[in-house]
Amino acid sequence: MARSLSFSLISSFLRPFPTPTSELPANLRSFFTVNPSLSREKITLKSATFSSVQSCRISTSALMASGTTPPGLLTKGDSELLVFDSEEELSNSLAKYTADLSKKFCLERGAFTVVLSGGSLVKSLRKLVETPYGDSIDWGKWHIFWVDERVVPKDHPDSNYKLVFDGFLSKVQIPASQVYAINDSLSAEGAADDYESCLKHLVNEGVLLLSPATGFPKFDLMLLGMGPDGHIASLFPGHSLLTENERWVTFINNSPKPPPKRITFTFPVINSSAYVALVATGAGKADVVHRAFGSKNSSSVLLPVQMVKLDNGTLTWFTDKAAASKL
Numbered sequence: 001m002a003r004s005l006s007f008s009l010i011s012s013f014l015r016p017f018p019t020p021t022s023e024l025p026a027n028l029r030s031f032f033t034v035n036p037s038l039s040r041e042k043i044t045l046k047s048a049t050f051s052s053v054q055s056c057r058i059s060t061s062a063l064m065a066s067g068t069t070p071p072g073l074l075t076k077g078d079s080e081l082l083v084f085d086s087e088e089e090l091s092n093s094l095a096k097y098t099a100d101l102s103k104k105f106c107l108e109r110g111a112f113t114v115v116l117s118g119g120s121l122v123k124s125l126r127k128l129v130e131t132p133y134g135d136s137i138d139w140g141k142w143h144i145f146w147v148d149e150r151v152v153p154k155d156h157p158d159s160n161y162k163l164v165f166d167g168f169l170s171k172v173q174i175p176a177s178q179v180y181a182i183n184d185s186l187s188a189e190g191a192a193d194d195y196e197s198c199l200k201h202l203v204n205e206g207v208l209l210l211s212p213a214t215g216f217p218k219f220d221l222m223l224l225g226m227g228p229d230g231h232i233a234s235l236f237p238g239h240s241l242l243t244e245n246e247r248w249v250t251f252i253n254n255s256p257k258p259p260p261k262r263i264t265f266t267f268p269v270i271n272s273s274a275y276v277a278l279v280a281t282g283a284g285k286a287d288v289v290h291r292a293f294g295s296k297n298s299s300s301v302l303l304p305v306q307m308v309k310l311d312n313g314t315l316t317w318f319t320d321k322a323a324a325s326k327l
């Protein structure tokens with residue numbers, strides 16, 4: 001039977017840890033002990049349940065939405081997994097994580113470049129428009145991109161632009177000129193070329209930075225969903241697009257997930273990001289979460305989600321109990 005440990009990371013802002021570290025299992029004890037810098041202001045989660053925690057590497061940077069990296073826990077290409085008791089709690093924490101990164105990047109460089117996927121992610125972002133974030137975020141400095149888009153008119157029910165507009169953009173004050181939708185009058189190939197040109201223009205304008213290490217654009221934050229087959233963006237298992245290493249944006253005319261015509265960022269762009277939050281909820285994602293984080297990996301063939309290996313950034317998985325149930 002899977003061992004389950006529930007503990008409250010912080011139930012109020014009055015105390016740093018409700019549970020003495022001596023009462024935690026050894027692996028979590030050392031996790032907290034080596035991070036004396038954890039402060040009550042920086043920990044954002046109300047509670048989390050980790051099943052079979054040996055399978056997961058959990059570091060404080062995922063819990064500290066300000067992005068401060070504690071010493072000795074993160075390495076290049078490392079990733080972190082958070083498991084929440086409910087999607088509601090996940091949504092609260094995702095909002096805090098995003099708001100804190102917004103504050104950091106707006107202060108550091110006066111802009112915040114945010115890339116969104118479609119799917120259930122957009123619903124999980126709902127708390128971001130609510131108090132206290134909705135009123136305090138500097139929306140005027142946000143720049144919104146799509147990691148993938150279905151090549152359909154913007155008012156089509158399949159459009160990721162429409163999904164994000166209805167669920168998020170229509171509720172906040174991001175200037176329309178800073179919302180980069182595809183040109184839906186073009187073919188998939190034309191729309192990908194056009195979007196890549198748009199990104200290059202934004203690099204010239206200084207809105208978008210280039211990764212000095214890879215030469216690909218370095219977005220501040222990507223908020224990505226994941227399919228039950230392990231796809232991210234419109235990068236599907238076994239597809240030739242997985243190995244694209246020159247283009248920034250490419251296209252697919254035969255997507256296994258409808259609709260068939262899409263554009264998508266490529267792996268070099270995704271992996272050049274400063275921060276990636278991978279949001280996976282529900283039992284339908286449990287097999288893939290297990291494959292990515294479980295102690296036994298039966299296949300040498302990597303699923304697309306396993307190919308997210310950031311060159312110099314922080315990858316955090318936000319999951320709920322159902323998605324983590326096979327760990």
Ligand SMILES: O=C(O)[C@H](O)[C@@H](O)[C@H](O)[C@H](O)COP(=O)(O)O
Pocket residue numbers: 117118119120121148149150160224225226227228231232233234257
């Ligand atoms: O346009 C798309 O189809 C998405 O960008 C896609 O990559 C999505 O994020 C995943 O399929 C997860 O979707 P769910 O969270 O709805 O399962």
